Amino acid sequence: MNKSLNRTVVALSSALALTALTALPALAQDNTGTGHGPASSQSPISAPSSRVTPSRMDRQRQNRESQRRAPAAPTPEEIQTAAQGLLVATNTNCQITETKLLGQSAAKESLYEVSCASGPGYLLLDSAAPAATDCLTLAASAEAALARDPNADVGSQCTLPANDNAMAVFTAFAKEAGVACTVDQGRIVGAKSGGAVVYEIGCAGVDGAQINKAGAGWEVVNCLELASAGASCTFTTPQEQAATVKAILAGSDAASCDVSQVRYMGKNANGAFYEAACNGADGLIARVNTENAVQQVYPCATAQQIGGGCKLTTTPPAATPNT
Structure with missing residues (x-):
């Protein structure tokens, strides 16, 4: 923390x-029945039942004074x-x-x-x-x-x-922040230097995120991005991240990739870049826009110039043209 x-x-x-909180004291009780403490074994004298002894009156007066002093x-x-x-x-x-x-x-x-x-x-x-x-x-x-x-x-x-409503709060915060998933877990990660509390949001079946309130809005960093910076999310699995990129690739030239591993490579003015390893096929790098729509696909075999090339897929060196 x-x-x-x-x-x-x-x-x-x-x-x-x-x-x-201070309670009103009860009237003191005299359990001896005499108001004088233990009776003498030599001369047991019982006070008439109709008579209130001075000592009992004193105690009653003290009790009333205590009641008056105690705040309501x-x-x-x-x-x-x-x-x-x-x-x-x-x-x-x-x-x-x-x-x-x-x-x-x-x-x-x-x-x-x-x-x-x-x-x-x-x-x-x-x-x-x-x-x-x-x-x-x-x-x-x-x-x-x-x-x-x-x-x-x-x-x-x-x-x-x-x-006792933590999950309801995490779900509401995720919705406000625009994290479109079914929230299944959440926790407080810590706080930023300005005091904004940072929450981790776990999502069912897809990549999670860290969010924090920033002025009138929210800052959102998905767990794939955090992993590229050496951080990690407690509630997100590699399988959920692979499923997330698989969904991004749907409908693109890379839709046939059976994604097994993924990594976030960073972004520039042209968009964000993800690498995907594909079961039984060559891997690729995909460039997506701010709406996560695929703009271009680069096969790993020819993507050496894109962010240093693929790291999840082993590719043979590019063929050298005959001279």
């Missing part, structure tokens, strides 16, 4: 040694109003569907949990510097901490049932 992302999570966890528990309306104010203060977009006051620290900093009509829920810290951290980020941080140390203190986590 990126250090900048962790600082917010740590702030929530370490700032709050949560205590239960906030109403649901007050809790929601406070949470809404924190959303505004932290510039967090959330249409609240449920709110919960989790507790208060010794420094009187309150912690709230909210669920939202769409997207992840949040933990909201009411402090001198209000903070909002989404439930997906908290869960990812906890998972990473427990992987390092099964006994780690992972701090406060989201508990509202409506916030």
